[in-house]
Amino acid sequence: MGLLDFFHRFLKRTNTAPKLKAIWSGFQQVLASNNEIQGIIGGLEEMLASPNAPDLSFLNSRVWVLDQHFAGMVAALQKISGGKYSDLEEARVRVKEAIHQRLQEASTSVAPDPMRLKAVTELIIPLNLVDRRSPTFRPEHCRTYNDITRFAHEKAIQVMFGLMDDVAQGSVPALKLLKLKTSLPLNLHLVDLGDGLASHDTPVPPEDIISRPMRALWAGISYPGITWAGPVPVDVGGFLQVLGQSAINPPQNFWDKTYAIVAANYVNYACRLGYHFQSVDSYIGDAPSDNYINFTFKGGAADDVRRIRRIRLIALILERLGFNMEIFGDVIRARFRRHPASETEDRLNLVGRLMAYVRQMDMLMKDDNTSQVLAERFLAGHYERPGEEETGDAGNEPVGSSNQSG
Numbered sequence: 001m002g003l004l005d006f007f008h009r010f011l012k013r014t015n016t017a018p019k020l021k022a023i024w025s026g027f028q029q030v031l032a033s034n035n036e037i038q039g040i041i042g043g044l045e046e047m048l049a050s051p052n053a054p055d056l057s058f059l060n061s062r063v064w065v066l067d068q069h070f071a072g073m074v075a076a077l078q079k080i081s082g083g084k085y086s087d088l089e090e091a092r093v094r095v096k097e098a099i100h101q102r103l104q105e106a107s108t109s110v111a112p113d114p115m116r117l118k119a120v121t122e123l124i125i126p127l128n129l130v131d132r133r134s135p136t137f138r139p140e141h142c143r144t145y146n147d148i149t150r151f152a153h154e155k156a157i158q159v160m161f162g163l164m165d166d167v168a169q170g171s172v173p174a175l176k177l178l179k180l181k182t183s184l185p186l187n188l189h190l191v192d193l194g195d196g197l198a199s200h201d202t203p204v205p206p207e208d209i210i211s212r213p214m215r216a217l218w219a220g221i222s223y224p225g226i227t228w229a230g231p232v233p234v235d236v237g238g239f240l241q242v243l244g245q246s247a248i249n250p251p252q253n254f255w256d257k258t259y260a261i262v263a264a265n266y267v268n269y270a271c272r273l274g275y276h277f278q279s280v281d282s283y284i285g286d287a288p289s290d291n292y293i294n295f296t297f298k299g300g301a302a303d304d305v306r307r308i309r310r311i312r313l314i315a316l317i318l319e320r321l322g323f324n325m326e327i328f329g330d331v332i333r334a335r336f337r338r339h340p341a342s343e344t345e346d347r348l349n350l351v352g353r354l355m356a357y358v359r360q361m362d363m364l365m366k367d368d369n370t371s372q373v374l375a376e377r378f379l380a381g382h383y384e385r386p387g388e389e390e391t392g393d394a395g396n397e398p399v400g401s402s403n404q405s406g
Contacts, residue, residue, distance in 0.1 A: 020172060023163055024193060026080035030156040031266075031283070033073035035292050037149050038335055040066055042324060044121050056106060059117055063103060066124065066145060067096055077152045080159050088151060091142040099123045099145070130328040131298075157268065157281075164191050164259055178202045180260075184221070184228045186271070188258045190214075196262030211262040213282040213293075216345040217269060220352020225383045228356050271355070278355050284344050291344045292337035295323070295351055297358075298330060309371050314358055316375035321347055357383055 040062050047058070074092050077085055099120060106116040122144070129137050129147045132154050142148045167175045168189075180188040181203035190197065190204060196211035197204055206222065209215045220226075258271040270279040281294040297314055307330040314332055315325055323334040336347050357378055377383075 020163070020175070023080045023159060026076040027156050027160055029076035030073055030080075030152055031281070033069045033076070034149055034153045034294075035283070035290070035337065037066060037069050037073070037145070038292075039337060040069075041125055041146060042337075044125055048118065048121060048125075056103075056117060059106075059120060060103060063099060063120070063124075070096070070145060070148060073149065073152050077156055077159075080156065085139060085152075085155060088139040088142070088148065091139040092148055095123060095142065095145055095148065127326055127328075127333075130326075130331055130333075157270075157279075160261060160268065161259060161270070164189075164261070167191055176200055176202070178204045181205050182222065186221075186228065186258055188260060188271075190260050190262055193261060193263040193266075195264035196266075209262070210264070211267055212265055212341070212345070213284045213348055214260060214262045214267040214269070216284070216348040217267060217280060217282070217352045220349035220354075221356060223349075223353050223356075223383075225381075226353050226356040227383070228359065280348070280351060280355075282344070282348055284341050284348075286341060288340045289338050291339055291341060292335065293323075293344060293347055293351065295332075295334045295336075297332050297355075309368065310358060312368075313371040313374050314354065316371060317354060317378055320375075320379055321350060323347075353383065354378065 044059075044062060047055070070092050074085075074089050077088065102116065102120045102123065106113060106120060109116060124145045126144050127146045127150060128143050129141060129150045131137060137151070137154075139151060142151060163172065164177065166172045168177045175191055175193075178190045178192070178197070178200060179202045180186075180190055182188065192200065196209070196214065198208040198210050199205075206218055209218055258269070261268040265285045266283050268279070268281045271277070277296075277298050279296045282292060284291050295318070297311070311327060311330055311332050315327060318325060318332075318334045321336070323336045325332060325334045336344065339347075
């Protein structure tokens with residue numbers, strides 16, 4: 001009711017309100033569909049890992065539900081983008097028809113044929129569209145249902161951040177861009193879409209964050225044992241790699257503006273620090289089936305080998321925290337879903353700590369063993385990097401004991 005009240009309040013005050021309401025409702029539909037789709041894909045992955053033969057009737061039922069979610073997701077993206085991605089609907093129909101063709105072939109088998117059923121899932125589960133900045137990140141390159149949801153989700157977020165640019169320019173009177181008051185070197189700006197903040201005077205003090213997932217995430221980002229400011233200790237090789245990277249591709253706006261879209265039960269946080277990008281998309285409510293965390297991390301200043309070692313560090317930690325992951329080079333996409341609110345809040349807190357912990361960590365990755373050592377230190381609650389002195393008990397809280405007071 002909070003979001004509905006928010007939009008009704010501004011409906012008569014500004015001619016941007018109908019557009020704003022349509023964008024937000026469409027964005028919500030994309031997020032909801034994405035959450036359901038990823039849950040079904042996870043179930044299919046478990047089915048394939050089972051020693052029992054895949055069940056055709058189960059697969060048929062899952063595909064039917066996926067068809068409905070994808071039709072709604074693509075339609076919602078069309079609505080909020082002004083019909084910009086009509087070719088995504090063509091990709092959806094193309095992939096759907098190919099899936100149903102393989103289902104038909106599997107149904108003609110006299111006995112269950114695991115290979116034919118696996119051929120169906122190969123048009124659903126694999127993810128080929130990874131890097132949103134790649135020239136191949138286009139609808140015509142969507143080969144699976146997972147590709148389509150990746151594309152739709154990314155473009156929906158771009159629409160929302162385009163809306164925030166409009167907010168920053170003052171062209172959406174119904175919303176304000178609010179700077180968060182913090183001593184951390186984060187140029188963080190918030191947009192409240194409904195019941196996410198207790199006040200709307202800038203700068204907003206952290207204690208005025210009432211968005212459930214943003215409050216948990218910020219508790220981790222601002223955890224006392226985590227260091228954001230200053231350089232990390234580096235080995236000479238890593239430092240030279242950074243100098244070389246800087247000469248070839250200097251960063252633009254190193255401490256660029258970081259945005260967080262917040263609502264009572266939702267946050268979308270995106271932060272670019274120098275050469276790497278990280279984002280968190282999360283919903284936390286009373287129903288465990290609705291709850292999720294999507295986390296993305298990409299890039300770095302060092303060479304490919306060191307960046308990939310840092311990704312392995314992140315993966316080792318997230319795996320222990322119960323996340324499912326997809327890794328492609330120096331990109332990791334992780335998800336944690338369908339858990340109780342308290343458990344989801346705990347994981348968000350730890351994700352916030354992790355984002356700070358791995359800052360510039362690629363420069364420390366001198367060998368393959370470093371990833372394992374640093375992961376174990378983080379999971380034990382020791383957030384000091386090699387070369388930093390121990391600072392008492394501030395960073396000595398093991399995983400599973402996070403404090404939400406932030």
